[in-house]
């Protein structure tokens with residue numbers, strides 16, 4: 021059943037021109053009003069809308085809701101995506117205007133970036149094998165990568181760095197050489213995406229204007245999570261443009277550890293755009309007891325109960341983690357079997373979430389759920405896609421070379437992985453795709469030759485047509501998987517990993533196909549979508565077992581908030597006021613996921629990995645709630 025909008029919600033949805041800021045508490049309908057406003061703008065023929073989100077999950081949810089309410093043709097008038105995916109689109113389509121090559125590919129693995137920086141520094145005397153500094157080389161290279169990333173986040177180019185600080189001369193040259201080598205490989209790292217988009221908008225303001233002519237309205241969801249880099253990109257995009265809406269909740273700002281700060285929404289946006297402001301404080305999600313508890317955590321947050329329902333909030337102490345996990349699994353079984361008087365309809369596994377501050381707190385739960393045959397999912401993972409088996413790693417590296425024949429990093433990776441010993445007279449520059457296809461039996465060690473030839477067949481299929489990805493995977497399945505299993509454990513383990521890798525790539529391609537039209541698919545676009553996490557599939561069946569960060573934006577009838585001990589929640593590293601404030605926000609987010617019932621659980625003792633049993637204190641948040 022869809023409830024009518026309140027007067028304030030309705031006013032926001034009907035707002036058309038001019039900047040708009042909606043600060044609103046949990047469950048107050050932020051996602052709902054943003055979605056309904058976008059639908060209204062599109063349906064009233066107000067041209068295109070750009071909706072920026074912070075996660076692929078949020079983008080998918082908003083897209084799904086919008087798709088249900090507007091016709092297929094109008095859907096083309098909306099871009100819903102993360103800031104990174106929008107900026108990548110800008111870089112790919114307009115990057116040539118600031119001298120970037122076409123067809124760039126995201127290179128997001130740490131190992132790949134290390135290869136590049138290693139090559140850049142290989143000429144420097146201090147990285148010579150004989151130099152005393154050589155010992156700490158890896159650490160030094162990693163620290164260079166970290167500094168490069170930090171400067172890019174601040175939009176500081178090597179030239180600006182050199183101008184402002186002459187002492188940084190040597191590092192600035194390494195930074196510049198790194199950028200040049202990335203460009204020669206037609207590669208982008210994650211920081212480059214926003215860095216180049218910012219350069220495009222600021223160096224070519226006409227381009228920024230062309231985007232704001234195209235998208236007449238811009239909406240930013242979860243704006244409390246903006247960081248300086250993202251805010252500056254949005255600011256640079258919106259020159260002479262003010263049809264921008266920001267929606268967020270400062271009390272749910274939980275990404276401070278990567279530079280997010282709700283001040284960009286509550287202070288900078290107000291100063292720069294002077295928006296019309298709305299506040300929503302009614303919580304349509306949670307029962308009274310849950311809202312009262314949340315108020316004890318964040319007294320200042322707008323969060324007022326609407327439902328007359330009391331709900332249930334209970335603190336449960338256990339001897340140790342296993343007992344805690346067993347109780348939760350049994351409680352879930354009981355709730356599913358008997359339901360709860362606090363929830364009108366039958367309870368399904370999908371109505372229940374188990375939330376922990378970090379992944380390790382959740383370890384025991386998986387075992388107990390599996391033991392009682394309780395289905396569960398682990399939410400929307402932002403895990404990087406990476407093959408585990410050597411043959412599929414080789415196949416994957418080859419994709420990069422098909423996309424960009426000048427990609428030396430992945431060519432060398434293939435030589436290493438396949439233990440290929442090329443002839444001495446091999447060229448070290450030029451077209452690596454030709455070189456790759458020329459590698460033959462005499463250069464590949466015997467045990468790898470069958471695999472390597474099969475992988476070459478799969479590449480050839482893709483070279484015929486890049487849309488043949490499924491067929492290429494079929495070739496790998498037919499050639500690398502044998503039904504004639506012998507009893508060698510290593511062999512079986514490898515077969516298992518290859519099959520898992522192939523399944524993973526099949527799932528990614530399937531999702532990519534559902535997002536793109538046949539005839540318009542390409543390997544480089546596919547790879548970039550994979551890197552952005554857009555092809556991740558997520559399973560929502562069963563009980564959701566989530567970290568607090570993964571639970572953001574979601575709601576469940578029953579929530580178990582587990583591992584509520586000092587040191588775990590709040591995290592033991594949170595020492596400063598800011599960090600502790602962010603822990604309160606984390607607690608606020610976790611609690612407000614619950615609609616009717618919330619159990620806060622903790623063990624009195626914890627087994628340490630070195631075998632000792634350690635006494636634990638209950639979280640200070642329990643004391644705050646249990647007053």
Ligand SMILES: Nc1ncnc2c1ncn2[C@@H]1O[C@H](COP(=O)(O)OP(=O)(O)OP(=O)(O)O)[C@@H](O)[C@H]1O
Nearest residue numbers: 023024025026046047048049050051052304305573
């Ligand atoms: N006017 C309303 N009347 C009744 N229910 C409403 C109303 N507006 C929103 N809701 C419901 O309240 C719940 C929370 O809405 P929504 O998810 O949009 O909130 P939110 O502000 O984005 O939450 P959060 O910030 O905690 O993720 C949803 O189930 C939604 O359908």
